[in-house]
Amino acid sequence: xxxxxxxxxxxxxxxxxxxxxxxxxxxxxxxxxxxxxxxxxxxxxxxxxxxxxxxxxxxxxxxxxxxxxxxxxxxxxxxxxxxxxxxxxxxxxxxxxxxxxxxxxxxxxxxxxxxxxxxxxxxxxxxxxxxxxxxxxxxxxxxxxxxxxxxxxxxxxxxxxxxxxxxxxxxxxxxxxxxxxxxxxxxxxxxxxxxxxxxxxxxxxxxxxxxxxxxxxxxxxxxxxxxxxxxxxxxxxxxxxxxxxxxxxxxxxxxxxxxxxxxxxxxxxxxxxxxxxxxxxxxxxxxxxxxxxxxxxxxxxxxxxxxxxxxxxxxxxxxxxxxxxxxxxxxxxxxxxxxxxxxxxxxxxxxxxxxxxxxxxxxxxxxxxxxxxxxxxxxxxxxxxxxxxxxxxxxxxxxxxxxxxxxxxxxxxxxxxxxxxxxxxxxxxxxxxxxxxxxxxxxxxxxxxxxxxxxxxxxxxxxxxxxxxxxxx
Numbered sequence: 001x002x003x004x005x006x007x008x009x010x011x012x013x014x015x016x017x018x019x020x021x022x023x024x025x026x027x028x029x030x031x032x033x034x035x036x037x038x039x040x041x042x043x044x045x046x047x048x049x050x051x052x053x054x055x056x057x058x059x060x061x062x063x064x065x066x067x068x069x070x071x072x073x074x075x076x077x078x079x080x081x082x083x084x085x086x087x088x089x090x091x092x093x094x095x096x097x098x099x100x101x102x103x104x105x106x107x108x109x110x111x112x113x114x115x116x117x118x119x120x121x122x123x124x125x126x127x128x129x130x131x132x133x134x135x136x137x138x139x140x141x142x143x144x145x146x147x148x149x150x151x152x153x154x155x156x157x158x159x160x161x162x163x164x165x166x167x168x169x170x171x172x173x174x175x176x177x178x179x180x181x182x183x184x185x186x187x188x189x190x191x192x193x194x195x196x197x198x199x200x201x202x203x204x205x206x207x208x209x210x211x212x213x214x215x216x217x218x219x220x221x222x223x224x225x226x227x228x229x230x231x232x233x234x235x236x237x238x239x240x241x242x243x244x245x246x247x248x249x250x251x252x253x254x255x256x257x258x259x260x261x262x263x264x265x266x267x268x269x270x271x272x273x274x275x276x277x278x279x280x281x282x283x284x285x286x287x288x289x290x291x292x293x294x295x296x297x298x299x300x301x302x303x304x305x306x307x308x309x310x311x312x313x314x315x316x317x318x319x320x321x322x323x324x325x326x327x328x329x330x331x332x333x334x335x336x337x338x339x340x341x342x343x344x345x346x347x348x349x350x351x352x353x354x355x356x357x358x359x360x361x362x363x364x365x366x367x368x369x370x371x372x373x374x375x376x377x378x379x380x381x382x383x384x385x386x387x388x389x390x391x392x393x394x395x396x397x398x399x400x401x402x403x404x405x406x407x408x409x410x411x412x413x414x415x416x417x418x419x420x421x422x423x424x425x426x427x428x429x430x431x432x433x434x435x436x437x438x439x440x441x442x443x444x445x446x447x448x449x450x451x452x453x454x455x456x457x458x459x460x461x462x463x464x465x466x467x468x469x470x471x472x473x
Contacts, residue, residue, distance in 0.1 A: 071234035072267025072278050076223035079231035086235030086245040087116035088127055089196055096189040108166040127196055130204035137433035138206055145351040150365055151372050156347055158199035165192040179374040181336050190340030199348045202247035205232035213297055216288050230281050240268030250311035258314050258403030273307045276439050280304045283443035303439035306396040309352050313402055315345030324380040328417050333377040342368050356394035360386045389424040396431030399424040
């Protein structure tokens, strides 16, 4: 194998080193070796996500159970409490559905105080507490954009947008108290729930991935931080088919509209984003078993950062199309829910677009932000032009990542026209921290089962070879 196997090394240490310093009879040596072999096999099982029986004890020991499998990824640690943060989102959505907005105060309380995801000290972790990390690539982009002045107002932050939508009063983030569109429950709820999922929580999930890499480079244990990344991203109860309430669902829901979902991922997902993020997480988990894999992990994370932009960009394009009255969908700018989704997605794209073109980010905000004009009709023609090959490539994405409209009838009258948004033609992909061109190699294909099977067989063969060598001696 191309990596060092910790399980194999532990076997060597437990059998050969210990026995060389502690002479025993041959039968005692064999018994010691046999027990060490079983322990090694259990370690293999833990890494591969299968169960193994310890014959000596006569009992069945499950090293990777359903609680440790989150949407296709077998965590090293029990990460179920972290995944429960998406139950807060579920409860927030439930509260916002109550008549006459009676549930909004409780929704605000859950956002700020938490409800379902407990920390080790018994307190609840909170969505509001999942702040933007300014010293990390995405966090820096959001922080930089928060300082941009638009229409005399300070820039955008996802937490500020959520609080404004939940609070329901006029302010720098919108006319949530008096606006004819933005004060409606459908608008406020869409902004709140989608900004929480696809900006607040997604950014914090990525923070844990960045943290895991930082710990690895320092020689510290990184398994828990890596587990937290996927637990926050996928969330509680996610079956792989967008059944949950976490950031995971975004790429799965946009795939049909843009033709980016024919992958048949082992966990039940179908989007290319899901395939790459899941495969990348598994590969990083394996690479972190050995030292010296910094550059390989760095490249995979650059790929993953790029993929996390895809769903937001697709959502922005799709909902401007659904909102613009001049589109062929047909759009409806008086549809409060569609306007809310437009802003929730497009606001999440602003920091990424601002990095490559401040002018184009200004155009996107002017077309989708309802603060200057609460009855704004966003121009699909103007918005789609912002997502040119030049801008996408500069954001570290390829034209294929975003895809193009798939023709279909999502309404009883008209529907999506493929000609309205075609796949562009790539130029040169270039971004320092997000790079889809790094999504290459055997790990990037949906071959996780093959890789893990090969790894298990290789380690098992090593154990058997070691046993054979011992018996001959």
